[in-house]
Structure formats: C-alpha cells, structure tokens
Amino acid sequence: MPSHPKLSLEAGLSAIKQGDFQSAIAILEALTQTLANSNIFLQAQIGLIVAYAKSGNIPRAIALCETLTHSQNSEVQRWANRTLEQLTLPRKDSKDFTSLVPFEQNTRITGQKPTQRNNDPNNETSLTPSLTPSLTPSPSPTNPEKSKPLTIHWRQAPRAKTWIQQQKLNLIPFRLLMLGTFIALFWVIRELVVLVMGFINTILVVVPYLQPIQLLYANPTLLLLLVLLILIGVSPRLLDRILTNFYGLQKLEKDTLNRYSKEAVRVLERRCQQQGWQLPKLRVLPLAAPLALTYGNLPRTARIVVSQGLLEQLCDDEIATIYASQLGHMTHWDFAVMSLVLLVTIPIYKAYQYFSEWGDRTTARIWRWVMAVMASIAYVVWCLLTGTGLWLSQLRLYYSDRLAVDMTGNPNGLVRALLKIAIGIADDIQKQEHTSWQLESLNILAPVGYQQSICLGSIAHNTTFESFLMWDYLNPYRWWLVINNTHPLIGDRLQRLLSIARDWHLETELNLEKQQPLRVKRQSFFIQVAPFLGIPIGSVFAIVIWLVWQTAYALKFLNLKWIYDNWSFMTGCWLIGFSIGTLIRINSFFPDIKPSTTQTDDRLPNLLSNPAALPSDSINVRLVGKLLGRRGTSNSLGQDFILQSSTASVRLHYLQWLGQQQNPQNLIGRQITVTGWLRRGATPWIDVQTLQTHSGTTIYSPHPIWSTVLAVVTEAVGAYILLKG
CATH class of the missing domain: 2.40.50.140 (Nucleic acid-binding proteins)
Structure with a gap:
C-alpha cells in the first residue's frame, strides 16, 4: 500500500473502479486506522461504504453509513442519507449497488487541503473526524468542553438457525494439565509450609530458654496431600459458606433467571437432560461488575454463580452464552481443580484484606509498618498460589467457549457478551476509583480478566474493537507475553469464535480475520526477554566451566574440584546470566524522555x-x-x-x-x-x-535505578556462589 495518504486513497478508489473490492477494503481500512481530522479520512470512509456494498457486505456498509449521517458536513450527510435508504430497502426492491459512487460532490472533499476543525461547531466546511463504523462520532478532542462519550453501536450479527457441531477435541492434554495444576498447587503449598515450619524452629532456637518443636521437623507431604483431597470433597459447601459470609452470595431462583434470559433456562435444562445431570444450583452475587463462575467437585454438586451486573448489562441471548460456557467447565471437569484453587486462595486474600484494614485503623507507626509487611507477604503468597492455575485458567476458556457455541449456535452472541463484560468491569473500576476486593479475589474464575478489561473496556468508546484487538491475534510473540496472565488473549478468543461464525456462513460481529503473523524485529523481542534468556545461557556457561575444571583436574593441571564438586555453582551462573541480560536491557527499556518525543x-x-x-x-x-x-x-x-x-x-x-x-x-x-x-x-x-x-508536586519512580540495583545485586550474589562453590 502506498505510504502517502493521498496515494493510498487513490489506490483504494482505483481498486473499486476495477472491481477489486477486497483490495480496496484492505487499503481503505488501513488508511482509516492511521488518519484522523482530515478529509482524506472521510473520503476513505465513503469509499469503504461503496466497497462493502458492492462486495455484498451490506451490514458493514449500513453501519458505516449510519456513522456518516451524523457528519457535520451537510453534503456528506445528504449522500449518506440517500445511500442508507438504498442499502436498507428490501432486497426485492433494492437498487443495483454497483451504481453507487464514492461521492457525488467529489471536488467538495478532495479538491481542498485537509483542514483542522475550528471551534465553530456550525462550520459545515470543517470536517469532523468520524471514528469508526461501529461507533457514533463525537466532537473533536481539541474542544474537551463539548466532547461526549461515544455510544457503542453493536451490529447484532445473527446466530445460526441450524449448525453442525464441531469436531470433538482430544482432551488428554487438557486432563494432564489439570493434573499438573493440582501437583503445582500441592508443591507450592508444601514448600511454603516447610518454609514456615523451618522459620518457626529457627526463631525458637535463637530465643533463649525455648526449644524447637520436633514435630515441625517432620515431613508434611502426606498430611498436606490428604488435606487437599479432603478440601476437594468439601469445596462446594466451604465455598458456599465463604461466598455467603464475605461476598453476599444469594440464591437465584429459576423464575428470576427466566425474567432476564429465557434462553439461559432452556440451555441449562436441555444440557442437563442430555448429560443426565441435576440442574446445577444457581446463585447470584450483589456486584455491579459483570462476573460469572462455577465451582464444585461433581456435576451434581456444581454451583453456577453470576453477578447482578451481568444479568442487568447483558441481553437474553448473551446471558445464555455465558451460562453455556459455565456448563462447559462442568463438562470438561476443570471446575473441580479450579474450585480447589479458589478455596485455597480466598482465605489468603482475606488475610491480606484484614491486615490492610488493621494497618489503616492503627495510629502507631510501628504497628502500621508491621501490618503493611504482613499484608504484603499475604498478597505475595496469594499471587504464588494463584499462579499455579494460570495455564489451566487460560486453556479452559478456549474449551468452554467452543462448547458454548456448540450448545447455543451463537458465536456472535458470545463475542458481544465477552466484550460487554470487559466494558462493565472497566466501568465498575472507574466508578469505584479502584479495583474492588471481590473483583480481584474471584478473577481466576471469571470469564474475562479484570486486568485485560481495564484498557479494553475503557478504550472501546474511542476506537474500534478490531483495531485494539489486532495485537492479540497478529503479534508473533504474543504467546511469550501471556505466560503470566490469568486469562488468554481476548482478541485471540474472539477471532476463534468469529472463525466458527464464518464457517457457518454467518455475518460476524467483528471483522477479526486470521492473517499471517506480522513481521516484528527479533532484536526487540530478544531485548524484551534478555534477563530470562541469560538464565539458559548461564546454564551453558556453567557446563563449559564444569568440563574445563574436570579436564584440568584430570590432567593434574589445576586442583579446584574440591570447590566445584557439586552443581551449586550453576545457581551462580544463572544469577550472573540474569544480571547481564538485565544490564543489556536497561538502556533500551528506559530511553531518555524528551518533550519533543513524548506522545499525549x-x-x-x-x-x-x-x-x-x-x-x-x-x-x-x-x-x-x-x-x-x-x-x-x-x-x-x-x-x-x-x-x-x-x-x-x-x-x-x-x-x-x-x-x-x-x-x-x-x-x-x-x-x-x-x-x-x-x-x-x-x-x-x-x-x-x-x-x-x-500545583507542581512531583513524585519520582526510579525504574532504571532499581533495575540497575537488581542487576548489581544478582551479579554480586552470583559471583560469590561461583567463587565459593
């Protein structure tokens, strides 16, 4: 595509004249993503309407045309209104769309230079930036007093009337991941318990007149394994009690759910009848943020919980798709392991909450500091325990999305539901002005993560979903950068759902088509992972050192084998490699910030x-x-x-x-x-x-300095271990 906007516009319009509508759409869509506040941008949108209509994509042409009917340019308004009438006529009475032209008064737009919008809202010759086909336009950001939030326009893409269910997946890797999650949770708990037991006995040894407790020297492995198995068995009742006492959990009658979504009730009854299950117990949380989760250990003990915000913010069919996805967790049995993760992590999180509240109530500085340390430790432990379920939390959502679509035949409805959940979570955070306790502590089981919702849900009023979500399914290094996330990339999830809609020959809610991954400089990625890349490089360096020392010792050239007779020195090499990688990354990671290069x-x-x-x-x-x-x-x-x-x-x-x-x-x-x-x-x-x-108050955050300190400390510790052996 030509790099100059005018040349790109000419190339797109030329492609329309030649009948190459797909190329025209690709060129003009890319142009509208990079331009704003110009009449070339407006002409590109007009060309897109023609290309959509002539290629048969009438819903997108209508959506974009509705946007231009609000343009402050009177000529554009008249053209958009006439075209919209033509596009919305019944098919048997509709005109030939090949007669559409980009704009009758072509010279009125392309014959003048791009102009900035002035402060006169009644000036029809100044062109306002129309944002997207799926959004209605707002006043220019240069006039903040008159700017209003944009209303999101949902296409309401249809559902399938008849469909063929997708091929069944091989669940063996998924079952192994569930087992691995249980093992990881058990191992982390065991190491934490051993650490606490050792710490207590160390204190008792140091303090005079006290003796260590011999029981704390025992191996807790079998006892902890037994406790975890018992917790799985009692998890439904314990979580009922916890969620009722601390989160206000209430029963949700089937008649009440029926008032919000009749389809959800039908989906529940049909699926349970097919599987031979009892209808799961329905619960509701009095939260404004849209949430949904399922816990239990067997299908007959399962509880499906939604928040009041989800019932109020989603439509009938969208609520049904969320309930169908929760039934997917029951079908795949991942809800049993995730229930254990939730049962173990909530008490730790509540400890973090209580320590924080006690610290805020106390007036003594020393006790405030002690409570802050205790709260921070509890939060770190909660993060460690939650981290054991990250990969299962990500993969299980792909499986539940797929099954939900098979049950409802409504991939577009599930796409809208997930996006509305993200918007609702972002709105809740903005209204409360912080992330609520409930939202963070229940996040591991939520259909959409609160962290990914913060930006996605708030930016939805200022750009298209398609633009923002491209990173999630096109960036070639995205899989490496999602490892520590509780939820999969939502753009990748939606792209998979929309591919199912296309396979069923449905119009799609969003235009997220699978493409070849972008070419990104490998150097940028290597700089990103340099500290972690230093660890395997350190391992290779340690093996080389070991071979050289063994050879020198065998040849009686150098006698250092007594120092490096075990592999503890490898830890030193790992730390040195991590330190070198951190130092390499600092300059690229924290370049000088100059006023001329800052973005607003x-x-x-x-x-x-x-x-x-x-x-x-x-x-x-x-x-x-x-x-x-x-x-x-x-x-x-x-x-x-x-x-x-x-x-x-x-x-x-x-x-x-x-x-x-x-x-x-x-x-x-x-x-x-x-x-x-x-x-x-x-x-x-x-x-x-x-x-x-x-008022001029400035607070500094020295990221480069702390990164340098981290690199120097790890280098020193690594060198000490390497030299000491």
Whole structure:
C-alpha cells in the first residue's frame, strides 16, 4: 500500500473502479486506522461504504453509513442519507449497488487541503473526524468542553438457525494439565509450609530458654496431600459458606433467571437432560461488575454463580452464552481443580484484606509498618498460589467457549457478551476509583480478566474493537507475553469464535480475520526477554566451566574440584546470566524522555492499536488523567494504580524511591500528569517516571535505578556462589 495518504486513497478508489473490492477494503481500512481530522479520512470512509456494498457486505456498509449521517458536513450527510435508504430497502426492491459512487460532490472533499476543525461547531466546511463504523462520532478532542462519550453501536450479527457441531477435541492434554495444576498447587503449598515450619524452629532456637518443636521437623507431604483431597470433597459447601459470609452470595431462583434470559433456562435444562445431570444450583452475587463462575467437585454438586451486573448489562441471548460456557467447565471437569484453587486462595486474600484494614485503623507507626509487611507477604503468597492455575485458567476458556457455541449456535452472541463484560468491569473500576476486593479475589474464575478489561473496556468508546484487538491475534510473540496472565488473549478468543461464525456462513460481529503473523524485529523481542534468556545461557556457561575444571583436574593441571564438586555453582551462573541480560536491557527499556518525543492522550488509541508493538519498544508518553487505585496499606506494593485518561485507562507500574516523603496514594482521585514509558503487551501498562499535579508536586519512580540495583545485586550474589562453590 502506498505510504502517502493521498496515494493510498487513490489506490483504494482505483481498486473499486476495477472491481477489486477486497483490495480496496484492505487499503481503505488501513488508511482509516492511521488518519484522523482530515478529509482524506472521510473520503476513505465513503469509499469503504461503496466497497462493502458492492462486495455484498451490506451490514458493514449500513453501519458505516449510519456513522456518516451524523457528519457535520451537510453534503456528506445528504449522500449518506440517500445511500442508507438504498442499502436498507428490501432486497426485492433494492437498487443495483454497483451504481453507487464514492461521492457525488467529489471536488467538495478532495479538491481542498485537509483542514483542522475550528471551534465553530456550525462550520459545515470543517470536517469532523468520524471514528469508526461501529461507533457514533463525537466532537473533536481539541474542544474537551463539548466532547461526549461515544455510544457503542453493536451490529447484532445473527446466530445460526441450524449448525453442525464441531469436531470433538482430544482432551488428554487438557486432563494432564489439570493434573499438573493440582501437583503445582500441592508443591507450592508444601514448600511454603516447610518454609514456615523451618522459620518457626529457627526463631525458637535463637530465643533463649525455648526449644524447637520436633514435630515441625517432620515431613508434611502426606498430611498436606490428604488435606487437599479432603478440601476437594468439601469445596462446594466451604465455598458456599465463604461466598455467603464475605461476598453476599444469594440464591437465584429459576423464575428470576427466566425474567432476564429465557434462553439461559432452556440451555441449562436441555444440557442437563442430555448429560443426565441435576440442574446445577444457581446463585447470584450483589456486584455491579459483570462476573460469572462455577465451582464444585461433581456435576451434581456444581454451583453456577453470576453477578447482578451481568444479568442487568447483558441481553437474553448473551446471558445464555455465558451460562453455556459455565456448563462447559462442568463438562470438561476443570471446575473441580479450579474450585480447589479458589478455596485455597480466598482465605489468603482475606488475610491480606484484614491486615490492610488493621494497618489503616492503627495510629502507631510501628504497628502500621508491621501490618503493611504482613499484608504484603499475604498478597505475595496469594499471587504464588494463584499462579499455579494460570495455564489451566487460560486453556479452559478456549474449551468452554467452543462448547458454548456448540450448545447455543451463537458465536456472535458470545463475542458481544465477552466484550460487554470487559466494558462493565472497566466501568465498575472507574466508578469505584479502584479495583474492588471481590473483583480481584474471584478473577481466576471469571470469564474475562479484570486486568485485560481495564484498557479494553475503557478504550472501546474511542476506537474500534478490531483495531485494539489486532495485537492479540497478529503479534508473533504474543504467546511469550501471556505466560503470566490469568486469562488468554481476548482478541485471540474472539477471532476463534468469529472463525466458527464464518464457517457457518454467518455475518460476524467483528471483522477479526486470521492473517499471517506480522513481521516484528527479533532484536526487540530478544531485548524484551534478555534477563530470562541469560538464565539458559548461564546454564551453558556453567557446563563449559564444569568440563574445563574436570579436564584440568584430570590432567593434574589445576586442583579446584574440591570447590566445584557439586552443581551449586550453576545457581551462580544463572544469577550472573540474569544480571547481564538485565544490564543489556536497561538502556533500551528506559530511553531518555524528551518533550519533543513524548506522545499525549489523543495518540493513545493509535499507540495501543499497533499490532507490531512490544513492551521493549518503550514509547515515551506524557498523559493527563485521573489517578485511580486503592488507598492505605492494601496498596503498599503499588499493585493497584490506574490512570484514567480521556481516551483510555492504563495500569501504572510505580516503584517507591528510598527516602521519598510523597506517596502517590495521596494523589488518588486527583487530576495528574504521568510521564513514563508505555508498553504494549498482553495487558498494556506504563512504567512511571514521574507523577505530577497541577500545583507542581512531583513524585519520582526510579525504574532504571532499581533495575540497575537488581542487576548489581544478582551479579554480586552470583559471583560469590561461583567463587565459593
């Protein structure tokens, strides 16, 4: 495609004249993704309507045409209204779409230079930037007093009336992953218990007149295994009690569910009848954020829980697809293992919550500090235990999505449901101005993760879903960057659902078509993973050292075998490799931020829509917005800082500087300016350099310094281990 916008427009219109509508669509869609505030952008949209109509994609042509009916250019409005009438006529009375032309008053648009919109809203010759086919337009961001949030236009793509169920999958790898998750959870718990037991006895040995407890020297493996098996057996009742006491869990009568979604009741009854199950117990949580989860150990003990927000924010068929996906977890039995993970992690999370609340209530500084340490330890332990279920949490959603579509024949409905859940979660966080306890602690079982919802749900009013989600299914390195996420890439999930819709010859809710992965510089990826790449390189270096020492010892040339007679020195090589990789990455990861190179709020949607971006690209940004997050002891590790800008919400990574008196928690709820490095990964975030208020108060976050400290410390420890043996 030509790089110059005007040449690209001419190429797209020429392709329409030649009848190559697919090429025209590709060129013009790419052009509309890169331009705004220009009449070339508007002409490209007009050309897209013609290309869609002539290629038979009438729903997309209608959606885009409806957008242009709101244009402030009167000529464009008249053309869009006439074209919309033609497109919406019944098929038997419709005109020949090949008679459509891009624009009758062509010279009115293409004959003038692109102009910036002035402040006069009644000036018809100044062209407003129409955003997308699936969004209605808003005033220019240059006039914030008149800007309004955009309304999301759902295409309401149809469902299948008859369909052939997809080929059954081989569930053996999935079963093995479930077993591996149980083993990982057991191993982490065992190591933590052994650590605590050893710590207690160490204290008892050091303190005078006290003796260590011999029982704490025993091997807890068999006892812990027995306890976990018992917890699986009693998990339904225990989780009932926990969710009722701490989350307000209530019964959801079938008649009540029927008022929200008659189809959901039919899906439940039909599936249970087919499988020979009892109808699962239905529950509801009094939460505004849309959530859904299933727990239990057998299909007859299963509980399907939804939030009140989900029932109120989703439509009939969309609620049914969510219930169908929860039935998918029961069918595949992954809900039994995930119930155990939830049962083990909720008490740890509640301990973190209680320590935080106690720390906030106390007035003594020493006790506040102690409670902050205890809360932070509890939070880290909760993260470790939750981490054992990450891979199962990701894979099980692909399986449940697939089965939900087979049960309902409605892939488009499930796509809308997942997107609305993300939007609802983002709205809930913005209203509460922090991530709620319930949302974070139940996140591992939710259909959409709250972290991926923060940006996706908030940016939906300022760009297309297609643009933002391209990264999720086109970036070739996306699988490496999702390893530590609780949920799979939502763009990849939706692309798979929409491919099923295309196989069933349905119009799709979104235009996410499978393409060849983008070409991304390998150097950028190697810089991203340099610290972790240093670990296997360190292993190779350790083996080489071992071979050289063994050879030298055998030849009686050098007698160091007494130092390196075991493999403990390999740990030193790993640390040195990690340190070298960290040092290599620092300069690329944290380039100097100059005012001339910083990007501002209006560019944020475009920056986040780049499918070839990697976190190591380190985009310099200076964004203005409202700081959200938890207050007090619960945010001692900086785990919940979010910037709510005018275009999107983005998570902030903040590191405290030693001796700094100012705390960013003091700025929560206020308008601030964030300077830092934007990173586009599985979940976008900003590494903060400074937080500044309008009054001039500045808080620094020394990411480069702490990275250097980490590299130096690991280098020193690694060298010590290597030399000591």
